[in-house]
Amino acid sequence: xxxxxxxxxxxxxxxxxxxxxxxxxxxxxxxxxxxxxxxxxxxxxxxxxxxxxxxxxxxxxxxxxxxxxxxxxxxxxxxxxxxxxxxxxxxxxxxxxxxxxx
Numbered sequence: 001x002x003x004x005x006x007x008x009x010x011x012x013x014x015x016x017x018x019x020x021x022x023x024x025x026x027x028x029x030x031x032x033x034x035x036x037x038x039x040x041x042x043x044x045x046x047x048x049x050x051x052x053x054x055x056x057x058x059x060x061x062x063x064x065x066x067x068x069x070x071x072x073x074x075x076x077x078x079x080x081x082x083x084x085x086x087x088x089x090x091x092x093x094x095x096x097x098x099x100x101x102x
Contacts, residue, residue, distance in 0.1 A: 072101040
């Protein structure tokens with residue numbers, strides 16, 4: 001709370017070292033195991049891939065936004081008399097998406 005009360009726009013571009021000098025509060029920097037970013041990320045990705053291989057799946061499984069296909073098909077099966085415009089309005093998706101899956 002007191003940090004927000006003392007926040008001033010003039011300190012916006014201060015470096016971590018400047019803040020440490022002004023406040024006498026030590027701030028530890030992220031070290032990435034003393035590696036540059038590319039090497040650190042390469043190692044982290046290799047570990048991720050190894051763990052996924054052990055579990056028998058890929059890291060992209062169930063990743064990202066799900067398709068609206070199942071949602072549209074389920075709605076159409078429950079409400080076969082609705083028009084594509086009504087379906088789109090009720091599901092809050094575009095009509096083009098509805099037409100794509102019906």
